[in-house]
Amino acid sequence: MKIAIASGKGGTGKTTLATNLATYLSEFSKVVLCDIDVEEPNSGLFIEGNLEYREAVYKMIPNWNEDECSFCGNCHKVCNFHAVIRIGTDIMIFPELCHSCYACSELCPTESLPMVKKRIGELVHYKSNGLDFVESRLDIGEEQAVPLISQTINFIKNNFDDNMIQLFDSPPGTSCPVIEATKDVDFVILVTEPTPFGLNDLRLAVETMKMLHKNYGVVLNRYGIGNDDVIRYCEAENIPLIALINNSRDIALAYSAGKLIFQELPEFKKQLMNIRSYIIEILMDN
Amino acid sequence: MKEIVVVSGKGGTGKTSITASFAVLGGKDIIVADCDVDAADMHLLLEPNYEISEEFHSGELAYINQNNCIQCGKCYDVCRFTAIEVTNGRHTVNALNCEGCGYCARVCPSDAIINKPQKVGQCFTSIIKTGSIMVHAKLGIGADNSGKLVAKVKNEAKEIANDELKEYILVDGSPGVGCPVVSSLSGADFVVLVTEPSVSGIHDLMRVYELVERFNIKTGCIINKFDINQGITNEIMDFLESKNIVHLKSIPYNEVFTEAMLLGKTIVELDNDPVKFQIMETWIKIKKTLKYL
Amino acid sequence: MNLAFTAKGTTWDSNMDTRFGRTEYLLIYNDISKELSSYDNRESANYAHGAGPKTAQNLFELKADALITGNGPGGNAAAVMEKTGIDIYIGAGAKTVKEAYEAFQKGELIKV
Missing domain, CATH: 3.30.70.20 (Alpha-Beta Plaits)
Structure with a gap:
């Protein structure tokens, strides 16, 4: 079963929930936690384990071979992203603009633009007790998160059993990276907080999930600050409220130090138990 | 005209609350640009009137x-x-x-x-409660947040600032280190980093600064909730010193951020709150730093 | 010599466009024939990415020798401009094309 943990806005407690929930669930069954918030992957700061595997992740870009080139200009004409530019008898390629569509390469009459690998980030796999942890990290200066996210999801597909619980710590927001991260999951947990910003961003996240026809529920973090508008919104929209995590300075302190908290705070553990029962219920329904 | 861009890497550090406060303090000297188009929140605090709306392709x-x-x-x-x-x-x-x-x-x-x-979305030009202008946008769901909408919001704000001879453009930057934040940073005169002392806060601060460094822009940093973890706050201070980043302010953990938000206000519009004065001091410090650039 | 301007219109009285990649028009002034011609670059507004490099390529194909503009090209566009060998003069953003040309003649613009 694949579950994404997402949020409209950043900083709502997505990573806290993902790491604690993954560790808690791994006490019962095999779990893989996968951090695909590749621009700012943070789950690894909370998980200690042994490095199993590490690989560079690439995307494909054209590489100009001037020997055969007839300077016909077809390559720059077919590139919708302006990643290929012709200046006289010089062809310039801008790797960060390239979407790896292969059009310039395959439509080149002299085969002067073979596709080659270009590093965009790195994937690591750690193991700790019953928990597998996979994280991908975009290299600074690379602008496209989506190819790295999709290759990371493929890594999980190819290396882990579909029947085990797979948790995905997703990027925040409502644009391409989130779509890529959530489009193939069975369930999405939206984490939010009871503030006007939290509600505004939750609405956007809900719209996204509706568009993707996803099954989703809400975990309300920092409950006690702010107001009850998020709860009222969920009730009015018939969105399941799976857990309420109380606002607590203890949680903030433990989080700041990179510690898991459920072992120390029974109240928090109870909320994880609620989420677990909810997940089991969905599994039974399927 | 000087362009100030506020970024944080990580969400939830108080970036938008602080930026909106600067917008109120700067009043009519400032054109505001909300470039956090993915999860735009400034409109909740600044009461824009959505005067002009334009579809964006x-x-x-x-x-x-x-x-x-x-x-x-x-x-x-x-x-x-x-x-x-x-x-x-x-x-x-x-x-x-x-x-x-x-x-x-x-x-x-x-x-x-x-x-x-x-x-991919809609771009708005609005009068806000300070009487000044804000350019902001709403990204369509699942749209390619190409940075182009961010560039559009910024350019629009720049043109208005040029036409109206405004002193500052204040940009609420995008999160992360990808395309949108690259667009947010390009052309900036000063970057304000808002961070918090947590393992993820400092991790994301360093990551986003690696990007800022490439643009070679003068940078300052606000440490919000500094008292939550004094150890990491010290680490952040060391990092700022090693990179020659101006330490603008350390603000203690305070729920006034949420209280102000519930009232639809910025912190500086509240009566006599200590955080209010700290943000006012920070704004003065930013203006001073900009003078010497 | 062909002088290129980034402009918001097609005449000497048009305002300069401060942008490079997404400039609305490229005006070309040939100082021998004294002719001012224009290239419609408005398609660049629809490019999600890479407007800068593309506009630089357009300039090269228009056979410009020098560019007079506002902020100047950044990043990728600057790399293409370097290849083209076109000189770049910035600081003419808040002017009309005519004023920008006069400023260029007086040597008031900054060469990048």
């Missing part, structure tokens, strides 16, 4: 005209994004997967595929 999506399609499958063969779906011979485009590269249309022998401009 970016990139293209393939569309297959079934009347012309001869079901040869060439489009399916060349697409690297599994965006062409075939059901009972009928070829259609999955809009979520289509990158708009146009390759399919180029190889289609029957001219059945056209590229349509994609609507």
Whole structure:
């Protein structure tokens, strides 16, 4: 079963929930936690384990071979992203603009633009007790998160059993990276907080999930600050409220130090138990 | 005219609350640009009137005209994004997967595929409660947050600031380290980093600064909730010193951020709150630093 | 010599466009024939990415020798401009094309 943990806005407690929930669930069954918030992957700061595997992740870009080139200009004409530019008898390629569509390469009459690998980030796999942890990290200066996210999801597909619980710590927001991260999951947990910003961003996240026809529920973090508008919104929209995590300075302190908290705070553990029962219920329904 | 961009890498550090406070303090000297287009929140604090609204298009999506399609499958063969779906011979485009590269249309022998401009969102120009102007946007769900909408918001703000001879452009930057934040940073005169002393806060601060460093822009930093973890606050201070980043302010953990938000106000509009004065001091310090650039 | 301007219109009285990649028009002034011609660059507004490099390529194909503009090209566009060998003069953003040309003649613009 694949579950994404997402949020409209950043900083709502997505990573806290993902790491604690993954560790808690791994006490019962095999779990893989996968951090695909590749621009700012943070789950690894909370998980200690042994490095199993590490690989560079690439995307494909054209590489100009001037020997055969007839300077016909077809390559720059077919590139919708302006990643290929012709200046006289010089062809310039801008790797960060390239979407790896292969059009310039395959439509080149002299085969002067073979596709080659270009590093965009790195994937690591750690193991700790019953928990597998996979994280991908975009290299600074690379602008496209989506190819790295999709290759990371493929890594999980190819290396882990579909029947085990797979948790995905997703990027925040409502644009391409989130779509890529959530489009193939069975369930999405939206984490939010009871503030006007939290509600505004939750609405956007809900719209996204509706568009993707996803099954989703809400975990309300920092409950006690702010107001009850998020709860009222969920009730009015018939969105399941799976857990309420109380606002607590203890949680903030433990989080700041990179510690898991459920072992120390029974109240928090109870909320994880609620989420677990909810997940089991969905599994039974399927 | 000077352009100030506020970024944080990580969400939830108080970036938007602080930026909105600066917007109120700067009043009519400032044109505000909300470039956090993915999860724009400044409008909740600054009461924009949505005076001008403009649809925003970016990139293209393939569309297959079934009347012309001869079901040869060439489009399916060349697409690297599994965006062409075939059901009972009928070829259609999955809009979520289509990158708009146009390759399919180029190889289609029957001219059945056209590229349509994609609507990605709306861009607004508003009068806000300070009487000044804010440029902001709403990104369509699942749209390619290409940075182009961010660039559009910024350029629009720049032109207004130029026309009206304003002193500052204040930009609420995008999160992360990808394309949108690159667009937010380009052309800036001063970057304000808002961080918090947590393992993820400092991790993201260093990551986003690696990006800022490439632009070679003078930078200052606000440590919010500094008392939550004094150890990491010290680490952040060391980092700032090693990188020659101006330490602008350390603000203690305070729920006034939420209280102000509930009232639809910025912190500096509250009566006599200590954080209010700290933010005012920070703004003065930023203005001073800018003078010497 | 062909002088290029980034402009918001097609005449000497048009305002300069401060942007490079997404400039609305490229005006070309040939100081021998004294002719001012224009290239419509408005398509660049629809480019999601890479407007800068593309506009630089357009300039090269228009056979410009020098560019007079506002902020100047950044990043990728600057790399293409370097290849083209076109000189770049910035600081003419808040002017009309005519004023920008006069400022260029007086040597008031900054050469990048």
